[in-house]
Amino acid sequence: MLRVLAICWLVAGLACAANAQALSLRQDAAENYAYIGPGNISSDVRLWQTGKDNVETTVQNSQDNSIYVNQRATNSNTSTITQYGAVNTAIVVQQYNFKTTVGNQSGYVGQQTNNGYLSEFNSGGASILTLTGSSNTLISSFGRGH
Amino acid sequence: MTRAKALFRAIIVLCALWPLRGSAADLPAPAPAPANASAAADKNKNGDCAAYGSKFFALGESGFCSKAGYDVMGFAAKDFAAWDIAMVGQRLPSANYPAGGVPVLYYYDKNFSSQTYYPYPGVDAQANFMAVRQTDAGALVGYVNLRLAGQLEFDRSGAVTPISNNAVNGSALVGLVDQAWVRLGGLEAGIQPSMFGFARWGYSVTPGYSSLVNTPAISYTYRVDDLGSPGNAASVSVAVEDPSRREMADGVLSRYEATRWPDLVAQARYGTPSFLLHVSGALHEIRDAAAADCCASPVETMWGGAATVGGEYRVKWSDLFGGGAGDMYGRFMIQGAVARGAIGYLGMPFFATDYVADADGALHPTVGYSAIASYEHLWTPTLKSSVTYSIFHTSQTSGVEDLSPGVPMWFDVKMRGSQLQAGIEDMVQPDLTVGLEAGYTWTTANGAYAGAPAAPLSVSFPMVAVYVRKVF
Numbered sequence: 295m296l297r298v299l300a301i302c303w304l305v306a307g308l309a310c311a312a313n314a315q316a317l318s319l320r321q322d323a324a325e326n327y328a329y330i331g332p333g334n335i336s337s338d339v340r341l342w343q344t345g346k347d348n349v350e351t352t353v354q355n356s357q358d359n360s361i362y363v364n365q366r367a368t369n370s371n372t373s374t375i376t377q378y379g380a381v382n383t384a385i386v387v388q389q390y391n392f393k394t395t396v397g398n399q400s401g402y403v404g405q406q407t408n409n410g411y412l413s414e415f416n417s418g419g420a421s422i423l424t425l426t427g428s429s430n431t432l433i434s435s436f437g438r439g440h
Numbered sequence: 441m442t443r444a445k446a447l448f449r450a451i452i453v454l455c456a457l458w459p460l461r462g463s464a465a466d467l468p469a470p471a472p473a474p475a476n477a478s479a480a481a482d483k484n485k486n487g488d489c490a491a492y493g494s495k496f497f498a499l500g501e502s503g504f505c506s507k508a509g510y511d512v513m514g515f516a517a518k519d520f521a522a523w524d525i526a527m528v529g530q531r532l533p534s535a536n537y538p539a540g541g542v543p544v545l546y547y548y549d550k551n552f553s554s555q556t557y558y559p560y561p562g563v564d565a566q567a568n569f570m571a572v573r574q575t576d577a578g579a580l581v582g583y584v585n586l587r588l589a590g591q592l593e594f595d596r597s598g599a600v601t602p603i604s605n606n607a608v609n610g611s612a613l614v615g616l617v618d619q620a621w622v623r624l625g626g627l628e629a630g631i632q633p634s635m636f637g638f639a640r641w642g643y644s645v646t647p648g649y650s651s652l653v654n655t656p657a658i659s660y661t662y663r664v665d666d667l668g669s670p671g672n673a674a675s676v677s678v679a680v681e682d683p684s685r686r687e688m689a690d691g692v693l694s695r696y697e698a699t700r701w702p703d704l705v706a707q708a709r710y711g712t713p714s715f716l717l718h719v720s721g722a723l724h725e726i727r728d729a730a731a732a733d734c735c736a737s738p739v740e741t742m743w744g745g746a747a748t749v750g751g752e753y754r755v756k757w758s759d760l761f762g763g764g765a766g767d768m769y770g771r772f773m774i775q776g777a778v779a780r781g782a783i784g785y786l787g788m789p790f791f792a793t794d795y796v797a798d799a800d801g802a803l804h805p806t807v808g809y810s811a812i813a814s815y816e817h818l819w820t821p822t823l824k825s826s827v828t829y830s831i832f833h834t835s836q837t838s839g840v841e842d843l844s845p846g847v848p849m850w851f852d853v854k855m856r857g858s859q860l861q862a863g864i865e866d867m868v869q870p871d872l873t874v875g876l877e878a879g880y881t882w883t884t885a886n887g888a889y890a891g892a893p894a895a896p897l898s899v900s901f902p903m904v905a906v907y908v909r910k911v912f
Binding site for chain 2: 325331398417419430433439
């Protein structure tokens with residue numbers, strides 16, 4: 295019953311979140327860190343974290359803010375959500391002692407989305423994900439020339 | 441005398457010349473400065489400029505002898521790097537620095553196949569002018585070398601992009617002035633080869649992992665000839681050099697303040713007709729602006745540094761192995777360099793910044809080393825081949841900072857690489873050479889984030905190039 299209510303709340307909240315299309319993000323390394331802080335961009339983010347330790351921090355400053363966090367950890371889950379806006383929706387689902395195999399993906403993707411600038415880094419046991427706005431996106435790229 | 445012997449003798453003479461550095465502008469051995477400078481000027485007028493070399497001529501009635509020349513190298517190359525390691529620097533927003541403050545460095549496998557799908561042509565053209573006159577204070581020498589080096593990149597989509605290979609801080613125009621300096625006695629000012637670099641980056645046409653940089657500088661060299669026996673010489677040099685040409689900063693993890701001290705560089709060399717030993721060191725001021733940019737932290741300063749040791753040995757094979765070796769000659773060089781907070785002195789690709797600035801302004805200098813060994817063999821008077829192997833390693837870290845209370849973050853990324861190059865070159869006509877060079881590159885990145893080990897990433901790829909060079 296509780297799960298049904300949560301889903302209904304989520305659907306209702308997401309319907310209110312203006313403009314932004316929902317952005318679904320997944321992390322499955324042993325150590326997962328995510329920062330959702332798109333500044334004054336209306337954002338609708340759904341984040342799934344599966345690993346040994348999951349950390350998630352959300353700071354949403356726009357008029358319409360929506361965040362859904364699902365954390366499944368063998369060790370620890372940490373979620374901190376701060377929302378400033380007229381319409382705010384936040385759901386956090388946390389499960390501990392969740393037995394799972396962690397992923398071993400490697401790679402980096404940096405791209406602009408409707409919900410802000412998305413930076414995803416995965417390598418071995420570490421996954422770092424950020425969703426940032428124009429005022430807090432500080433990223434450089436460099437390497438060997440070809 | 442065979443051409444090989446003449447070439448070998450010329451190499452030995454160039455090796456022993458003032459100021460014991462591998463500058464293209466090294467003068468042929470001039471006569472010792474006479475006590476009366478005006479008399480020397482008169483000699484120049486009277487056609488004694490040949491004492492400096494066959495291509496020197498009197499520059500009117502000025503008393504200067506001068507020489508002009510140019511050379512052009514055209515090449516075609518294929519880079520087989522479909523994938524290579526790329527780096528991303530980021531400042532993560534945190535509870536204390538919501539605008540982005542905690543530094544982190546990522547590495548990943550990036551697809552370059554679009555840029556490297558087609559072979560590419562290129563050119564490296566240089567034109568130079570030198571003027572010299574004897575004075576009471578020693579030889580007065582002026583030298584200018586203009587260089588245009590670049591290539592065309594044919595993107596897989598059909599786009600053609602010109603790329604400068606000698607741009608300085610992104611400016612091809614600034615890079616056009618390769619050297620421009622004036623020397624009086626031991627004092628030299630202008631854009632000149634850095635005193636840190638050894639004679640060359642290996643005998644291969646494409647560079648190995650060794651630093652050779654021309655930079656605005658003021659230098660002084662004190663030289664002693666015939667040290668111990670005729671033909672031996674030693675020199676000691678000090679210089680203040682433009683630090684910006686050595687900067688390895690990405691603008692996010694590290695960014696240099698515009699105003700700071702020049703790099704202080706010292707060099708000592710000892711040479712015999714067949715051997716050259718080089719030792720040099722540099723101090724490089726780090727004055728960070730990145731922490732102030734992101735986090736309004738105070739500007740912090742520290743000193744980085746670098747040091748290098750190199751040696752070059754030239755041999756006539758018959759001296760070692762008897763007459764059966766014929767007229768074959770060879771030369772071998774080896775060099776090693778270490779750096780802390782001055783990665784630009786290692787001559788490696790841009791895989792690491794000089795330092796990382798924490799959000800609170802604390803600076804973490806990157807440490808690393810590079811080394812190179814190279815051998816060139818002269819098979820016949822016109823045919824030679826070379827093989828070069830070089831390596832580098834860096835370790836780059838940040839300090840521990842909380843992303844949120846109780847959630848610390850830091851990174852530790854290590855890069856290592858090696859490169860093997862082999863080439864063959866034939867002088868098909870006097871002053872006209874053709875060559876083929878192939879290389880293979882290996883690179884590995886390994887890191888950890890907040891103590892969690894990331895996956896190592898390794899790439900490797902070959903390259904090949906053919907070239908034609910004409911000297912005028």
